[in-house]
Amino acid sequence: MFDLYVFDLDGTLVDTRRDIATAVNHVLDLHARPAAELSTIISWVGDGLDDMMARAFKTDDPEFIEQLVDEFRLFYAEHCTDFSCLYDGCSETLASLRASGPHLSVLTNKPQDLSIEILRRLGIFEHFDHVVGPTDAELRKPNPSNLLSLMRDVGAGSEGTLMVGDSRNDILVAHNAGVPSCGCTFGYVGRTALVELNPTYLIDTWPDLLTLGTPKS
Numbered sequence: 001m002f003d004l005y006v007f008d009l010d011g012t013l014v015d016t017r018r019d020i021a022t023a024v025n026h027v028l029d030l031h032a033r034p035a036a037e038l039s040t041i042i043s044w045v046g047d048g049l050d051d052m053m054a055r056a057f058k059t060d061d062p063e064f065i066e067q068l069v070d071e072f073r074l075f076y077a078e079h080c081t082d083f084s085c086l087y088d089g090c091s092e093t094l095a096s097l098r099a100s101g102p103h104l105s106v107l108t109n110k111p112q113d114l115s116i117e118i119l120r121r122l123g124i125f126e127h128f129d130h131v132v133g134p135t136d137a138e139l140r141k142p143n144p145s146n147l148l149s150l151m152r153d154v155g156a157g158s159e160g161t162l163m164v165g166d167s168r169n170d171i172l173v174a175h176n177a178g179v180p181s182c183g184c185t186f187g188y189v190g191r192t193a194l195v196e197l198n199p200t201y202l203i204d205t206w207p208d209l210l211t212l213g214t215p216k217s
Contacts, residue, residue, distance in 0.1 A: 001212060002102055002180075004156035006147060007128075008165030009108040009115050010045055011187030013090055014122060017042055018083035023076040024056055027068055033057070042188050046167050048109050048140055049073070073114070080114060081121040087186060089206035094127040096210055103154040105130040107147055109140045109169065129154065142172035147179070162201075164209065171197040182209065 010016045021041040028035060036056065044055040053068035054060060098104060104127050108115050112133030119125035130150060134140040141147075151161050163174035166187020171194070174181035182201040183194035194202060201212050 002156075002162040003160035004103045004105065004151060004154050004162070005097060005209075006105050006107050006150060006161065006163050008141075008167065008170045008184075008187075009106055009110055009118070011166040011189070012087075012164060012170070012184050013106070013124065014084050014086055014118060016080070016084045016118070017188070019076065019080055020045060022079060022082070023072050024052070026075045027053070027071045028056060030071060031057070045188065046109060046169055048134065048137060049111065050137070073111070077114065077117065080118050084118065084122070086122055086124065087206055091124055093206040093209055094124055098127050103129050103156065105132065105150050105154075107132050107141065107150065107163070107173070109134055141169040142176050144173055144177035147173055147177045151177070151179075166194070168193070168197060171199050174199075182212070 007013055017038060021038045024041050025035045044052045049069045049072060050065050053072060054065050057064070057068060059065060094104065106115060106119070106128050110133055112131060115133050116125060116131050119128070119131065130153065132146050132150065134146070139145050147163065158178045161179040162182055163170055163179055164182040164184065165171070166184040167189050171181045171183060180200035182203060183197065183199035185191040185194060185202055185204050191202070203209055
């Protein structure tokens, strides 16, 4: 149905909640801070590691945030798939899409190296032409620059591109790039919040991506 499918990572391809929370709480413990609840930590996810650690420690000190991010990365790199798993039907759906000819890419606000490692360990890296994480804070979703670059790389037009994700940033980056969006209700945000963002499509399971009907609006 589309020439290019672009996927978010956390909460879309992979349920990474427990590993992220464990790593955040590890850093909190290093600094003798109390552990945070899983739901609270997940509410901090989506805008980059520096933003997440700034929220966890309630700080805007750039040097301290950089230290916290380094501590997070050191632990998380070793434990990023201890509990993380693909959502049901993800691998099979990606294989079906790939076999039908479109380009598949990942666009995430997670660092590229960590994203690739997770995809490799969970056995789906081979499905993607590109895995793009932000090289600069200004390029994070919902900034459309990296999405537009992916489209140019494969020659996909706006009507032939679909952004698939579970969060506000995913729907907004699609809007900012002028492409259709697909909200995943099984992710971290949930159906109610996604509906308010007015995505072009909504899916409740991964296989639903293969049978998208007319836009929900």
